Amino acid sequence: MNELLVTAAIGIAFGWTLERAGLGDPPKLSGQFYLRDFTVLKVMMSALVTAMLGAFWLGRLGLVDTGRFYVPETFLLPQLVGGLVFGLGFVLSGLCPGTSCVALASGRGEGGATVLGLLAGMATVGLAFPSLEGFYGATPMGAMTLPHLTGLSYGAVVAVVTVSCIGLLAAIGQWEARR
Amino acid sequence: MSATRRMGLGALALGLLAPFVGEPRRAVSGALDFDAIARAIDDGADHVSARQLASWIRARKPGLRVLDVRDAKAFAEDAIPTAENLTIDRLVGAVFKPGETVVLYSQEGAHAGQAWVLLKALGVADAVFVPGGLADWWEEVMSPVLPADMPVAERETAADLSRYFGGFPQVGLVVSGGAPAPAPTPYRRRGC
Numbered sequence: 037m038n039e040l041l042v043t044a045a046i047g048i049a050f051g052w053t054l055e056r057a058g059l060g061d062p063p064k065l066s067g068q069f070y071l072r073d074f075t076v077l078k079v080m081m082s083a084l085v086t087a088m089l090g091a092f093w094l095g096r097l098g099l100v101d102t103g104r105f106y107v108p109e110t111f112l113l114p115q116l117v118g119g120l121v122f123g124l125g126f127v128l129s130g131l132c133p134g135t136s137c138v139a140l141a142s143g144r145g146e147g148g149a150t151v152l153g154l155l156a157g158m159a160t161v162g163l164a165f166p167s168l169e170g171f172y173g174a175t176p177m178g179a180m181t182l183p184h185l186t187g188l189s190y191g192a193v194v195a196v197v198t199v200s201c202i203g204l205l206a207a208i209g210q211w212e213a214r215r
Numbered sequence: 216m217s218a219t220r221r222m223g224l225g226a227l228a229l230g231l232l233a234p235f236v237g238e239p240r241r242a243v244s245g246a247l248d249f250d251a252i253a254r255a256i257d258d259g260a261d262h263v264s265a266r267q268l269a270s271w272i273r274a275r276k277p278g279l280r281v282l283d284v285r286d287a288k289a290f291a292e293d294a295i296p297t298a299e300n301l302t303i304d305r306l307v308g309a310v311f312k313p314g315e316t317v318v319l320y321s322q323e324g325a326h327a328g329q330a331w332v333l334l335k336a337l338g339v340a341d342a343v344f345v346p347g348g349l350a351d352w353w354e355e356v357m358s359p360v361l362p363a364d365m366p367v368a369e370r371e372t373a374a375d376l377s378r379y380f381g382g383f384p385q386v387g388l389v390v391s392g393g394a395p396a397p398a399p400t401p402y403r404r405r406g407c
Binding site: 085086089092093095096102103104105106107178179184189190191192194195197198199202205206209 | 223231
């Protein structure tokens with residue numbers, strides 16, 4: 037029960053932040069794909085750096101046990117195909133699963149339509165699962181992490197990712213100021 | 216300087232410092248509690264019989280996770296229902312939720328026993344293995360020979376469990392001389 041309350045609180049905070057960042061607005065989201073609006077990229081990059089630095093430093097200070105983090109397993113081919121399908125839906129509807137709930141909560145019709153489509157898609161895949169199962173489990177690569185893959189230390193990966201993200205954010209900032 | 220710029224520079228500093236402070240502490244990994252392992256082996260808390268596993272699967276025991284540590288080819292040929300295939304090398308990177316009961320099995324048990332020690336070293340508290348592996352599953356669940364002198368209720372429960380998984384339970388007949396009927400050839404394969 038307690039776990040559910042914590043989950044609900046985190047969910048509400050997440051939705052509120054997404055809405056505040058302007059991600060409940062489909063034209064803004066699809067603007068990313070046409071390189072008109074970089075809000076999505078900026079939100080993603082800053083969230084990624086914040087979460088990564090938080091996980092690394094809290095782990096280093098012994099406040100959280102990074103060994104207990106859940107690392108989703110990589111299934112290369114199905115995830116590539118899934119990503120393409122996801123991206124297509126994203127640019128068509130201007131919303132992703134999280135932001136569609138946010139859009140619905142703020143009373144947008146597009147949000148409701150996307151949530152319905154999402155549920156219908158999940159039901160379809162669930163029903164067709166027996167014939168998809170072979171593909172679903174294809175090319176398993178286990179729980180992959182960048183330190184594992186590159187052979188670099190965890191700290192070095194953190195530095196490389198931070199510098200690339202902050203560099204990209206600064207470049208976007210300058211480009212927007214010039215426009 | 217704007218707040219955004221200050222936060223960016225702060226993040227940059229934390230990121231650039233990261234390579235020089237070492238790895239985050241992992242509280243559980245690599246610590247072997249020898250006494251606890253020895254105790255578990257002594258009192259049998261390290262393993263579970265194939266029949267017990269079958270009743271757990273049928274009862275949909277909450278948090279039950281059955282892991283087949285054999286290779287993908289062997290897994291595709293024959294496996295315990297609800298099992299997932301996780302070879303020993305992938306076991307090390309796997310993540311186990313608290314409250315999960317992990318049951319390991321292999322062809323005949325040796326590899327599962329080794330995997331069990333590995334999981335203990337990784338700090339997985341609730342893990343057991345099937346001593347006779349898949350061979351036990353076939354002997355005890357799929358084609359069990361139930362002694363004729365077994366109490367009827369107990370025999371029916373075991374037979375029922377076997378049928379649930381599509382097995383063929385047999386009752387060992389007591390022939391007039393008192394000698395039980397010959398048991399069917401047990402299912403054993405080489406290797407583990």
